[in-house]
Each structure stands twice: as C-alpha cells, then as structure tokens.
C-alpha cells in the first residue's frame with residue numbers, strides 16, 4: 001500500500017511538472033471594428049524542454065493560424081507556418097510586425113478590455129500532445145513586463 005501511494009505521489013509530481021513546461025505571458029490582441037474579418041494575437045511563449053505548436057484554435061474565429069512575415073520582393077507578406085518551433089529555454093516572441101497568431105473569419109467584434117481564449121495544440125519533447133488554454137486580453141498595445 002505504501003508503495004502504491006508513493007507511485008501515485010511520484011506520478012502526480014511528474015504530471016504537474018509537465019503542465020508547467022510551457023509558459024505564456026503577455027497575450028493580447030488589438031480591438032476590431034464592427035465587420036472586421038481578421039486580427040492578430042501576440043504573446044511570448046517559453047518551453048522548458050522544447051516543444052512545437054502544431055495548431056491553434058479560438059472560439060471567436062473560424063480560422064486561426066501561426067503566421068510569419070516574409071519579404072516577397074519589395075513587399076512584406078504573411079505566410080502560414082505548419083508548426084511553430086519552441087526551442088528549449090528560449091523565449092519565442094509573437095509581436096506586431098513579426099510572427100503572430102492570425103485570427104481569420106472573426107465571428108464577432110473584439111472589444112477593448114475584454115478577454116477571449118486561444119487554444120494551442122502543442123507536441124512536447126516527449127512526443128505527447130497537449131492543449132494549452134491562453135487568456136488573451138484585448139488592448140491597444142503590448143502589456144509591460146517580462
């Protein structure tokens with residue numbers, strides 16, 4: 001019996017350590033006007049042991065993708081990434097003018113001050129897939145902080 005309790009305790013600790021593998025901070029999106037179809041979501045993501053974001057969803061938009069900015073001749077264009085790589089111990093910044101999560105076919109207006117959820121489908125260094133729920137604040141500029 002003592003052995004089983006020990007195993008459960010060890011398992012519990014392992015699970016909670018894994019859940020903390022991914023740290024997301026400063027998630028925000030700009031407000032939209034009525035009828036606007038798209039918006040970008042920005043945040044900083046850090047993985048302890050390395051991971052990749054393979055899909056993104058949000059209930060506020062029919063389509064969500066990770067985009068990068070690429071120069072196409074003299075023109076800056078957006079390009080959808082099949083996966084967002086998160087190298088171990090390295091902060092990956094999604095910011096205006098750089099990589100971002102693109103919400104397309106917005107189902108409703110994003111109003112200043114409100115919050116909505118974005119879900120990241122992540123495959124960890126252990127090849128296990130997990131979903132991370134991110135709370136996104138609608139604001140005019142990036143929040144301060146780390």
Ligand SMILES: [Cu+2]
Nearest residue numbers: 067078100102
């Ligand atoms: Cu985009």
